[in-house]
Amino acid sequence: MSEQPEHYFSEQPAVDDRERTVAFELDGVNYELTTSTGVFSGGRLDPGTSVLLNKVVPPEEAGTFLDLGCGYGPISAVLARREDAEVWAVDVNRRALDLARRNTAKAPGTVRVATPGEVPREVSFDEIWSNPPIKVGKEALHELLETWLPRLKPGGVAWLVVSKHLGADSLARWLAGAGWAVDKHASAKGYRVLKVEHGA
Template sequence: MSDHYFSAAPGSRAVPRTVSFSAYGRAYTLTSSSGVFAGDRLDLGTSVLLREAPLPSRPGTFLDLGCGYGPIACVLATEQPGATVWAVDVNVRALELTRTNAATLGIAGRVRVATPDDVPDDVSFDQVWSNPPIRIGKPALHVLLERWLPRLTPDGVAWLVVARNLGADSLQRWLNGEGWRAERHASSKGYRVLAVRRS
């Protein structure tokens, strides 16, 4: 069976790659690999999220949900020096790449790399950032969000980027129907950036 970026242990040989991009006026060069999400580039959705969502204005505890090789986690920890960022993924290759990239940037002490089950139950998040794995299917995606969104602090916000043609608008309706306040913050290049808060 072929690998998916949401495979826990990719079976394919790791082929290292270098990904360069800019976010919030700073240039980044990260190490990626085959067998992880968008392993050869900064994918368009994440690029839109990092361009349209505002950086946290104060230190806090943040979650990069589905971190891949760590671009969002590395940007948040670099741009907000007082932050602790949990970088969470099921893909062990992605987690190791995130550790490597955080160490290279000198932020390893503030980027907590973990599988979902390794995040302590008592940790809550001031912000959640995610380009969620839409292709796992709607039921699994809903379960994922039902697990993590309740861990927002009372005044916390989740920034989600979803392609319009992959159900961004229906996801927004579902979130509102589940008692969240999901608003369209921006639209760009076929993607919606949703800001999700407690009602």
């Protein structure tokens, strides 16, 4: 039986927990992560996430970073390759959070795995990385971004990867209309990577 996409939006997925391993290589580093049913792209590294990781250079300085909608943690695992990185891996899906915690337990950097409500209000971010949950709907997506983008530090940047046919360009227009500086940083495999910064 095929999984329904709603499952990975759920706090507690209803589908049985069937674990598997996803492996990928980036910048000469091999990653082998545990994933499961009931989480986003539980059978492989999602192509959008792959585009994001391959088209954006990981942070080159120490900082505090947000992996928004972290799933089982592939972006967090990459961001935490730096010993001086503090990564907040945030998701609503408890199964995904458990997996992200396991997958980053031995990372050189510090990874704080949390639900949105568990992130202290005073925490702000040098960079936000996200393959946002487009299928939650436009209103919920806009609310999500309106909640987290203002927590970028001055000079901070957000990297968002969005499928072109699921509205990458319309999202870019909405962000620009909301006062953000938006650059179409890269495109590959039907996805667009948006670079989002504080407007002038």
